[in-house]
Amino acid sequence: VLDVIVRGGTVVDGTGQPGRRADIGISDSRIVAIGDVKDRARSVIDAEGKIVAPGFVDVHTHYDAQVFWDPTLSPSPLHGVTTVVGGNCGFSVAPLTPGDVYLMRMLARVEGMPLAALQQGVAWDWESTAGYLDRIEGTLAVNAGFLVGHSAIRRAVMGDDATRGPSSPEEMEAMMALYRRGIEAGGLGFSSSWARTHNDAEGDMVPSRHATKDELVAFCQVTGEYPGTSIEFIPCVGPFQNEQMDLMAEMSATANRHLNWNVLVVTGHNGAEVQAKLAAADHARKRGGKVVALTLPMALRLRLSFLSGFALDALPGWESAMALPGSEKLEVLANPITRGRLAEQADQPGPMRHLAEWSDMTIVETFSEQTRACQGQTVRELAARQGKDPFDTLVDIVVADRLQTGFSPPVDGDGDRDWEARVAVWRDGRAVIGASDAGAHLDLFASFNYPTEMLDQAVGRRQLLPLEEAVHLITDVPARLYGLKERGRLAEGWQADVVVFDPTTVRSGPVYSRRDVPGGAARVYAEAEGIEHVLVNGEEILTRGTFTDARPGTVLRSGRDTETVPARA
Numbered sequence: 001v002l003d004v005i006v007r008g009g010t011v012v013d014g015t016g017q018p019g020r021r022a023d024i025g026i027s028d029s030r031i032v033a034i035g036d037v038k039d040r041a042r043s044v045i046d047a048e049g050k051i052v053a054p055g056f057v058d059v060h061t062h063y064d065a066q067v068f069w070d071p072t073l074s075p076s077p078l079h080g081v082t083t084v085v086g087g088n089c090g091f092s093v094a095p096l097t098p099g100d101v102y103l104m105r106m107l108a109r110v111e112g113m114p115l116a117a118l119q120q121g122v123a124w125d126w127e128s129t130a131g132y133l134d135r136i137e138g139t140l141a142v143n144a145g146f147l148v149g150h151s152a153i154r155r156a157v158m159g160d161d162a163t164r165g166p167s168s169p170e171e172m173e174a175m176m177a178l179y180r181r182g183i184e185a186g187g188l189g190f191s192s193s194w195a196r197t198h199n200d201a202e203g204d205m206v207p208s209r210h211a212t213k214d215e216l217v218a219f220c221q222v223t224g225e226y227p228g229t230s231i232e233f234i235p236c237v238g239p240f241q242n243e244q245m246d247l248m249a250e251m252s253a254t255a256n257r258h259l260n261w262n263v264l265v266v267t268g269h270n271g272a273e274v275q276a277k278l279a280a281a282d283h284a285r286k287r288g289g290k291v292v293a294l295t296l297p298m299a300l301r302l303r304l305s306f307l308s309g310f311a312l313d314a315l316p317g318w319e320s321a322m323a324l325p326g327s328e329k330l331e332v333l334a335n336p337i338t339r340g341r342l343a344e345q346a347d348q349p350g351p352m353r354h355l356a357e358w359s360d361m362t363i364v365e366t367f368s369e370q371t372r373a374c375q376g377q378t379v380r381e382l383a384a385r386q387g388k389d390p391f392d393t394l395v396d397i398v399v400a401d402r403l404q405t406g407f408s409p410p411v412d413g414d415g416d417r418d419w420e421a422r423v424a425v426w427r428d429g430r431a432v433i434g435a436s437d438a439g440a441h442l443d444l445f446a447s448f449n450y451p452t453e454m455l456d457q458a459v460g461r462r463q464l465l466p467l468e469e470a471v472h473l474i475t476d477v478p479a480r481l482y483g484l485k486e487r488g489r490l491a492e493g494w495q496a497d498v499v500v501f502d503p504t505t506v507r508s509g510p511v512y513s514r515r516d517v518p519g520g521a522a523r524v525y526a527e528a529e530g531i532e533h534v535l536v537n538g539e540e541i542l543t544r545g546t547f548t549d550a551r552p553g554t555v556l557r558s559g560r561d562t563e564t565v566p567a568r569a
């Protein structure tokens with residue numbers, strides 16, 4: 001008797017091969033039969049008319065803290081994700097000096113996680129990577145692997161000096177020893193960042209940004225000594241100079257492991273920039289390395305609110321007002337004089353000036369009876385109808401909603417030409433789909449839903465690529481990049497990570513804010529339509545949008561659950 005049979009669906013196995021009608025038999029967490037399965041099973045899933053595919057693999061997430069307050073790692077599984085990689089950008093939560101709140105405060109700032117959630121939802125009492133991984137072993141709904149983050153290691157070894165400058169030879173040695181222990185415990189590899197947007201709670205550069213090139217390369221040297229490891233690194237924000245291309249090539253070649261960088265944004269009108277960045281891969285190949293861009297397969301819709309003030313606080317003169325406690329912020333916005341001053345300051349020329357095009361904002365979510373009718377309308381339409389100034393129009397809604405109103409600037413990159421340009425990049429070979437940042441930026445945008453967005457927009461509506469190819473790009477490709485053993489495809493003997501979805505209805509539901517984070521904060525959230533069943537290691541974790549009680553996820557350990565994928569053959 002089998003554990004599960006998924007019966008009568010069209011199996012799209014992740015390799016890109018055409019789908020075929022077949023049953024899937026599952027026993028003891030693995031796929032044991034694909035075809036006409038005659039056996040009996042304890043549980044049968046009717047997949048007639050549905051697609052049966054490998055679970056989706058999201059390699060760039062920040063679920064490191066959420067594992068403690070939400071072991072389902074929602075909302076990703078709602079969109080078909082069964083495996084995630086965390087610990088990206090240098091921001092793992094282990095190793096840790098117990099009692100040190102630096103990493104917690106840094107994550108709140110740099111990854112937009114509510115501080116109260118990190119304080120109340122996470123114990124912060126482990127020390128090593130081993131301690132962290134053991135702590136969450138057996139608790140998760142999905143498979144999760146974690147890179148060992150540079151900023152965490154630097155902080156653990158150097159304390160306050162981590163954000164003061166280069167390391168001494170003794171500190172380097174201690175960091176390498178700690179990193180080795182992290183990889184030996186199962187860490188998936190090394191992550192780091194030099195991005196100038198990565199600042200800690202004090203506004204100082206995060207620890208990894210103080211590292212020299214030699215320090216980065218030393219970590220990569222150690223990485224290459226261990227099987228099944230990878231490297232993730234953000235060299236900069238904006239165009240690459242030769243210096244960054246050289247550095248990534250050297251890091252990858254030294255380790256003989258791939259290095260992926262974040263994030264390649266593709267629209268219909270930035271082709272030259274995209275090609276220049278993809279060239280980092282060619283640059284690395286000539287030097288014996290393998291560098292890959294991670295790209296988000298959808299347009300990013302920012303969701304602003306005065307409650308969080310994120311991004312708005314970058315408008316000239318707005319920083320202190322946006323940092324005020326809610327009640328005081330509400331007073332500032334309600335008072336015509338202080339409100340007027342904010343409007344004037346926002347109008348100053350500067351890099352964020354485009355954010356102050358209030359007329360272009362769309363009201364995406366409201367929170368009171370009197371503002372409900374504004375939902376879905378632009379400030380321009382509302383201001384014209386009410387005969388009011390656009391900023392006043394917006395702020396009146398915000399005040400009525402007690403700051404919670406969600407509003408979005410126009411989306412760049414959601415037209416047919418944009419999607420065509422993206423599909424070309426997915427097929428290029430130098431980029432891999434990922435970059436969701438799921439688990440981070442909880443108040444700013446939704447991109448955890450990229451699998452359902454992509455299946456809906458690129459396959460369903462625009463028919464820019466076959467379903468089989470789309471599935472391949474979000475399962476097998478990222479799984480092979482990280483060397484995930486027996487995951488990313490539906491094949492006999494492989495792990496039974498399976499998603500059953502309706503190809504005619506699959507799509508992301510609307511993005512909204514959901515107040516379910518410890519400490520009472522909200523996060524952006526979206527359910528999916530058409531995702532019928534999600535199985536991890538042969539157990540159903542989600543049935544039509546509802547999580548079961550099963551927590552069959554494996555904490556993926558390097559060497560055991562991953563195999564070495566050399567950068568050069």
Ligand SMILES: [Zn+2]
Pocket residue numbers: 060061062088089262437
């Ligand atoms: Zn990140």
